[in-house]
Every structure is written in C-alpha cells, then in structure tokens.
Amino acid sequence: MSPKIAEVIEADTASFVAQCYELYELPPLGALVKTGDIYGIVCHAETAGMEPGRKPIARGRDEASEAAVYESSPQLLKLLRSEFTASAVGYQDGNKIYQYLPPQPARIHGFIYLCQPDEVKEFSKNFGFLNILINAALTAPTEELIAAALRQMSGVQEDSHAFLVAAGKELANLLSNDFIKLKNILGRLKIK
Amino acid sequence: MTDKLGIVTTASLEKGVDVRLDAPVSVEDMVVGRYVTIEGQKRRFFGMITDVRLGVTDERLAVSPPDVNDPFIAEVLSGTSTFGQIHVTPMLTIGGDAKSMLEGPQPVKTIPAHFCAVNLATEDDIERVFGKEDPQRFNIGNPLDMETKLCLNLEEFVKRSNGIFGKSGTGKTFLTRILLIGILQKSKAVNLIFDMHNEYGWQGTSEGGPPVKGLKQLFQSKVAVFTLDEENSRRRGVSTDFVVKIGYDEIEPEDIVLLRQTLNLTEPAVEAVYQLRRRFGKSWLQNVLDIEGGEDTKELLDSMSIHESSFQNLKRGLATIRRLPFIQPHAPVDAVKNILDHLDKGINVVLEFGRYRDITAYVLVANMLARRIYSQYQSRTEKAMAESVAPPNPLVITIEEAHKFLNPEVSSQTIFGTIAREMRKYNVSLLVIDQRPSGIDSEVMSQMGTKITCLLDNERDIDSVLAGVSGKNELKSVLARLAPKQQALIFGHAVPMPVAFQPREYGSAKSYKDFTSAGKSSASTGTGKDIEKLWE
Known part of the structure; x- marks a missing residue:
C-alpha cells in the first residue's frame, strides 16, 4: 500500500475535502484516491493561507529564486496548506466495488491514499462513475474533470485505446442529448 | 460468427419494425430486400429489410459534425451517437411451442416486443420458410446476398395463373425458362408455350453470349416443338415435331x-x-x-x-x-388435336412462330388454339367429374406480350381473360409474361396467384403489379431497387412471403447438368440408377 498523503477534514455524501500532509504534495486532477472504503476522484485542489482572513503577501522582490523565498521564510511551510476535494464515486463492500455514492460519508481524519495501478485497473472495469461525475456539482468544468480522470486511468490499462473508446461510447450514451459536451470531452482524451 | 444486427426499437403492425443496428454492423452492408429474423419473447418473426436509415441522438450532431478525420472520435461515435437503422417489414411468424412449430410459418398478426434481437436469416431459416428441394419444390435461385437455395412449390404454383413481369432485358425469358423446366420436372402439369420469339423450344439467345439451350435440347423426350414456319425452323437447325397450319x-x-x-x-x-x-x-x-x-x-x-x-x-x-x-383454306391436319395428344402423353409443347413475329399472327393463333384447347379441357374435366375418372393433365399456357390479350378492352372477350378469371376449375392456368403490366386488366391481375417481377421503373407498372399486396409501399422500394439484370421479386400464392432473389444460373454446361440431374433424381428415382448399373 502506498503511503498516506492526506487526511479528511470535511465530508458530505457526495464529496470529501482533505488536507495534504506536505505543502504542494497534491494528487493530480482526476486521480483516484481512497479513504476507508470510499473511492473518490480528485476534482478540485487549492493552496491558501491557514487563516481565511489572512492573505499571503508577495515576498520575493529581493530573492534570486522561488525556492529562496521559502528558504528565507521557513514559517511559510507552516502557514500555508494544500487542500483538495474529491468527488465520491464508489465504495467497496467486501470484495466488490460499487460505483454508487457511499452509504455513509467519509470519516473526518480518515487517511487518504493514492490508488495504485492495480486498484485503478480494477476500479475502471466499470464506467458507472462517469454518470456520477457528469451530475456532480463541481467547481472545475465537468468536461475537464472527466477527461482528466479518463486520461489518468487509461495510463494503467494494457490497451489504453480500447479503454478510451469504451469509455467514449459510454459517454456518448450518457450525453446523447448534449453532443457539444461530448465533443469537448472526446477532444480532451487524446494523450499524444 | 453471430449475425446479430441490432435490436427492435419501435414497431407497428401496420408500418413495420424499426431496428437500431449494433455498433459493429455497418449500415452499408444492409441492403433492401434482405431477409432477417426477429427473436421475439414467445415467437420468431421473419421479415424483409425495406428501408435503411442513419440516425443521430442529438440534432446538433448533424448541424455541426465532429471531426471525422479523427479515427478515435469516429470510432466512439459510430453505434452510439450516430447509428444505423433498418426498417423491417415482418411477414411471417412461427410460435415457440411444439404445436405451432408443426404448423409452420403463419402470416404475422402481432409485433415483437421492445429490444428483441434481430438477426440475419440463416440457411435454416430460409429452408424452414420456403422448404427444401424435394419432389415438389424446385430451386429457382438464391435470396439476395445469400447462398441458400430458394425453393418454390411448383404443385402450388401451377394451381393458379401466374405472371412474370419486368422491363425488356431484365431476364424475364431466362426466368421463364427456369420455371418451365421446374414445372416440367416437379409437377404433374404440362406446358403449352406460345413462343413468339423462338426462345424456348430449341435454343435461345443470351445478350452478349453464345446461344443457350432450349427445353427440347435439355429434355428431348418430354418436349415437342411445333412450328408455324417450317422453313425458318429448318434454317435454324431446329428439329420440329409438327408444322401447324390453320384453316x-x-x-x-x-x-x-x-x-x-x-x-x-x-x-x-x-x-x-x-x-x-x-x-x-x-x-x-x-x-x-x-x-x-x-x-x-x-x-x-x-x-x-x-x-x-x-x-x-x-x-x-x-x-x-x-x-x-x-x-390455308383447309388445314391438312387438326393442329389442336395433335397438340392435345401430346399434352395427354405428358409431353410439353412449344409453338414457335418463326418469322411471323408480328402481333397479328401471335394474337390470332394463340387465342384460337387456346380457346379450342380450353373448351376440350372444359368438357373433359366436366366429364371426369361426372364419371369420376382422372381429369386431364393440368395445363399451363405460357403467353408473351400478355397485355395484347388481357388489356381491359379485350380481356372479357379473349379466352385468356376467361382462363385467368376462372382459374383452375378446368385444370388450365396461365403463365403470363409481360413488360407492361399496367396494360393488363386489373381484374385479371388481381386473380393471378404468384407474381414474379424483375426490375420495373414505370410508376404505373409497379402499382399494377403490387396492387392488393400487403406491405405494398415497402415492396415498392425493394422492387424499384432490383438490379437491372438477374434479380427478381416473387410474391403471392406459391411463396409464404415475398422474397427478392437471384435466379439460378442458366446457360453454362454445369447449369444444364444441374437441371437435368435434378429431374432424374426426384422425378424418376431408380430408373437412372438402374441404367447406370447396367454399364458397370
């Protein structure tokens, strides 16, 4: 199992927010993560100051490089934090993975792990999560998120082309009345 | 390999069944006239493709088409957002239980449920519907794009008057030859052919090819060639059996x-x-x-x-x-008696017209002979009924240019009009060959049992051939799209459902052998084998 990367700090039925242990150590957009038995797809991430009312200020005027800014102000690493939101797309019950919303939301302080290729492969045998993502209320554009998630998943497949075609066909059925959206997603699926 | 084409999406008994094609099935492989089966929940349906369409799920797809040069996008969209559709006219149904299996295919009275699977018809399906080649059934060709033999029950076929239609040059004559051979081999009926263009008796012409054999060359003992023009026959090297003179x-x-x-x-x-x-x-x-x-x-x-x-x-x-x-002022021999003698012996008679191909001679002779033969048949059949003896052999009279005999002005006066209407009461039926079916009296057309039609493109001709057939509009689109040569549509009494087909080959050495051997094996089983044994 991979090392934990974050901890749940806010959770509801459809999503959970997590704070990373290390600043900027965020999972990529569209990555599959897991906390407890719940699977989520990273749909939003942000880095900001700890206190909502206190904005970071520009510090690099006299520094030679970006890294030097952090070196001369080591407290920054403690004052800033990286957070991401994952959309809940499924859960595990026994050995089976169900791509439905979980019966219970994630637990606060639950550890979050990045899913390994085997797990991603197992999860992506089914495309039920696409419908959850299409209907989720997201900050990032849905098209971008779905395309990012599928690109990520296709990377671990033996035949990534066949995987993308199958996913595309599923999307074509789901978006049968919204061709423009479908076209935008398909246009973003190409890796090369 | 499965031949599944798609699933039923909408259906109506009146308008037919719409089928959405599965993604791997190319819409370009679907041709009008092909034969499909629909696996209903309780019964199977047999039908014919009568229309092919493209569908999109979102209208905007048609307005702003995607980049089809991208193979990925094309692959994703085909079968999902863009798909092929076929329209199937169901014709027959066969129930799932044992009783209805025995009954065989019945005319369709209901429609398949939603999302039933639609398959291409297999050889077995065709055989189940049209039957196998047997002593009554004769192979007339293959259904379009299939290898299966399409068999016609000729016992049934000759019970009614029938028609062969098609534009000039579409293969009517070849089709007629095939059917005549079929009747000769597989039914009890005898043929009397008024052969206007000297095509059937000894040998016929084929467009751009060597001459093809006629009936006499293939079935020496079962065919007699009569001629009106001895000199012409002799010049063509035809051995004639009788020269017809009319007093x-x-x-x-x-x-x-x-x-x-x-x-x-x-x-x-x-x-x-x-x-x-x-x-x-x-x-x-x-x-x-x-x-x-x-x-x-x-x-x-x-x-x-x-x-x-x-x-x-x-x-x-x-x-x-x-x-x-x-x-001539006085005919030396009674031609009618001579023809009847041959027919009684089961010998088919082809009457060649030689050089007298003008319509006056043809109409005069055909009408005159047919009338007298018919009246003979009438009295003999009546006598047979009264004395309960065997009636004369069923007779099929083949006439060309039929609209000259059967047009609305004269059909009530000619003997052919009577035969077509009174049909088989007296064991005489017609085989009508014509290129302008619209010229034939609609009453006569409606009495025809089986109609076989090659390509027709005149709207009125198509209408008159298809008049009174259920699913007329669908058949119309099939008929109008037949290839200009060697494709035909058959429907009516002798076939359980309309089917577009390609007539079997006629003209090669192999085809002759197939024709003659088919007759031997079924008509006179045993005899051929006995003869072969003698030579061993």
Whole structure:
C-alpha cells in the first residue's frame, strides 16, 4: 500500500475535502484516491493561507529564486496548506466495488491514499462513475474533470485505446442529448 | 460468427419494425430486400429489410459534425451517437411451442416486443420458410446476398395463373425458362408455350453470349416443338415435331374481335363479322374473301344491313390474315388435336412462330388454339367429374406480350381473360409474361396467384403489379431497387412471403447438368440408377 498523503477534514455524501500532509504534495486532477472504503476522484485542489482572513503577501522582490523565498521564510511551510476535494464515486463492500455514492460519508481524519495501478485497473472495469461525475456539482468544468480522470486511468490499462473508446461510447450514451459536451470531452482524451 | 444486427426499437403492425443496428454492423452492408429474423419473447418473426436509415441522438450532431478525420472520435461515435437503422417489414411468424412449430410459418398478426434481437436469416431459416428441394419444390435461385437455395412449390404454383413481369432485358425469358423446366420436372402439369420469339423450344439467345439451350435440347423426350414456319425452323437447325397450319374454317368471329386494333377495324365492321358468320356458317371467312363487288353483293349486304364501307374495311383486314402463309383454306391436319395428344402423353409443347413475329399472327393463333384447347379441357374435366375418372393433365399456357390479350378492352372477350378469371376449375392456368403490366386488366391481375417481377421503373407498372399486396409501399422500394439484370421479386400464392432473389444460373454446361440431374433424381428415382448399373 502506498503511503498516506492526506487526511479528511470535511465530508458530505457526495464529496470529501482533505488536507495534504506536505505543502504542494497534491494528487493530480482526476486521480483516484481512497479513504476507508470510499473511492473518490480528485476534482478540485487549492493552496491558501491557514487563516481565511489572512492573505499571503508577495515576498520575493529581493530573492534570486522561488525556492529562496521559502528558504528565507521557513514559517511559510507552516502557514500555508494544500487542500483538495474529491468527488465520491464508489465504495467497496467486501470484495466488490460499487460505483454508487457511499452509504455513509467519509470519516473526518480518515487517511487518504493514492490508488495504485492495480486498484485503478480494477476500479475502471466499470464506467458507472462517469454518470456520477457528469451530475456532480463541481467547481472545475465537468468536461475537464472527466477527461482528466479518463486520461489518468487509461495510463494503467494494457490497451489504453480500447479503454478510451469504451469509455467514449459510454459517454456518448450518457450525453446523447448534449453532443457539444461530448465533443469537448472526446477532444480532451487524446494523450499524444 | 453471430449475425446479430441490432435490436427492435419501435414497431407497428401496420408500418413495420424499426431496428437500431449494433455498433459493429455497418449500415452499408444492409441492403433492401434482405431477409432477417426477429427473436421475439414467445415467437420468431421473419421479415424483409425495406428501408435503411442513419440516425443521430442529438440534432446538433448533424448541424455541426465532429471531426471525422479523427479515427478515435469516429470510432466512439459510430453505434452510439450516430447509428444505423433498418426498417423491417415482418411477414411471417412461427410460435415457440411444439404445436405451432408443426404448423409452420403463419402470416404475422402481432409485433415483437421492445429490444428483441434481430438477426440475419440463416440457411435454416430460409429452408424452414420456403422448404427444401424435394419432389415438389424446385430451386429457382438464391435470396439476395445469400447462398441458400430458394425453393418454390411448383404443385402450388401451377394451381393458379401466374405472371412474370419486368422491363425488356431484365431476364424475364431466362426466368421463364427456369420455371418451365421446374414445372416440367416437379409437377404433374404440362406446358403449352406460345413462343413468339423462338426462345424456348430449341435454343435461345443470351445478350452478349453464345446461344443457350432450349427445353427440347435439355429434355428431348418430354418436349415437342411445333412450328408455324417450317422453313425458318429448318434454317435454324431446329428439329420440329409438327408444322401447324390453320384453316379458314377454324377462325371464329371472336378472333377477329381481338384483332380489331391491330387490323384497324371499325366497330360496325366487327359487328358485321358476327352477321356473316351466322349467314355463312363455318366457312364464313372463305365466303367473305370470295365476295366480289357488284349488285349481288350489295343486295346481300343490304339484307344483313351491313354498310358497304364497313364491309370494305373488314375485307381489307381479313386480307391481312389471308396473307399469313400458315393460314390455308383447309388445314391438312387438326393442329389442336395433335397438340392435345401430346399434352395427354405428358409431353410439353412449344409453338414457335418463326418469322411471323408480328402481333397479328401471335394474337390470332394463340387465342384460337387456346380457346379450342380450353373448351376440350372444359368438357373433359366436366366429364371426369361426372364419371369420376382422372381429369386431364393440368395445363399451363405460357403467353408473351400478355397485355395484347388481357388489356381491359379485350380481356372479357379473349379466352385468356376467361382462363385467368376462372382459374383452375378446368385444370388450365396461365403463365403470363409481360413488360407492361399496367396494360393488363386489373381484374385479371388481381386473380393471378404468384407474381414474379424483375426490375420495373414505370410508376404505373409497379402499382399494377403490387396492387392488393400487403406491405405494398415497402415492396415498392425493394422492387424499384432490383438490379437491372438477374434479380427478381416473387410474391403471392406459391411463396409464404415475398422474397427478392437471384435466379439460378442458366446457360453454362454445369447449369444444364444441374437441371437435368435434378429431374432424374426426384422425378424418376431408380430408373437412372438402374441404367447406370447396367454399364458397370
């Protein structure tokens, strides 16, 4: 199992927010993560100051490089934090993975792990999560998120082309009345 | 390999079934006229593809098409957002339980449920519907794009009058030859063929190819060639069995009525014929031709109240008939008796017209002979019924240019109109060959049992052929899209459902062998084998 990367700090039925242990150590957009038995797809991430009312200020005027800014102000690493939101797309019950919303939301302080290729492969045998993502209320554009998630998943497949075609066909059925959206997603699926 | 095409999406008994094609099935492989099965929940349906369409789920797809050069996008969209559709007209159904399996295919009275699977018909399906080649069934060709043999029950076929239609050059003659061979081999019926263009008896022509064998060359012992023009037959190297001559006294007023248009006779002139017949009896024609102008004639005509000009008009017309060399004052042998003798022995008769291909000769001879043969058949059948003895062999009379005999003006007067209407009561039926079916009386058309039609493109012709057939509009699209050659649509009494087919090959050495051997194996089983044994 991979090392934990974050901890749940806010959770509801459809999503959970997590704070990373290390600043900027965020999972990529569209990555599959897991906390407890719940699977989520990273749909939003942000880095900001700890206190909502206190904005970071520009510090690099006299520094030679970006890294030097952090070196001369080591407290920054403690004052800033990286957070991401994952959309809940499924859960595990026994050995089976169900791509439905979980019966219970994630637990606060639950550890979050990045899913390994085997797990991603197992999860992506089914495309039920696409419908959850299409209907989720997201900050990032849905098209971008779905395309990012599928690109990520296709990377671990033996035949990534066949995987993308199958996913595309599923999307074509789901978006049968919204061709423009479908076209935008398909246009973003190409890796090369 | 599965032949699944797609699933039923909408259906109506009246309008047919819409099928959405599965993604791997190319819409370009679907051709109108192909035969499919629908696996319903309780029964199977048999139907024919009658339309092919493209569908999109979102109208915007058609307005702003995607980049089809991208193979990925094309692959994703095909079968999902863009898909093929076929329209199937269900024709027959077969129930799932044992009882209905035994009953065989029934006309369709219901429709399949939603999302039933649609498959291409297999050889077994075709066989189940049309039957296997057996002593009654004759292979006439293959359904379009299939290897399966399409068999026609000829016992049933000859029970009704039938028609073969199609534009000139679409293969009517070849199709007719095949059917005649079928009737000759697989049914009890005998053929009488009025062969206007000398195509059926000895040998026929094929467009751009060597001559093809006729019936006599293939079935020496079962076919007799009669000719009206001995000299022409001899020149073509045809061995004829009998030379037909017609006596003046054999021509009846009804024959003249039929020729009114071709002989350019007026209405009163035709009326006069009846009066002259009453006056002079059987030898009326000879008498009329002998009448010279003069006072006596005038008196004679006045006594019958025939106008002089009508008489002259009639005389001119009759002179045309007299010029036909096979018409003689007295026929040496009775042609009708001779034909009947052959038919009784089960020998098929082809009457060649030689050089006399003009319509006057054809209409006159065909009508005259057929009328007398028919009346013989009528009295013999009636006698057979009364004395419960075997009726004469069923007779199939083949006529070409049928619209000349069966057009609405004359069909009530010609014997062919009567045969077509009264049908099989007297064991005589017609095989009508024509290129202008719209010229045939609609009443006669409606009485035809089985119709086989090659390509037709005139709207009126198509309408008249398909009149009264269920699913007419769908069949129309099939008919209009037949290939210009060697494809035909058959529907009616002898087939359980309409089917587009490609007639079997005729003209190669192998095809001749197939035709002749098929007859041996089924018609006279045993004999052939016995002969072979003798030579071992």
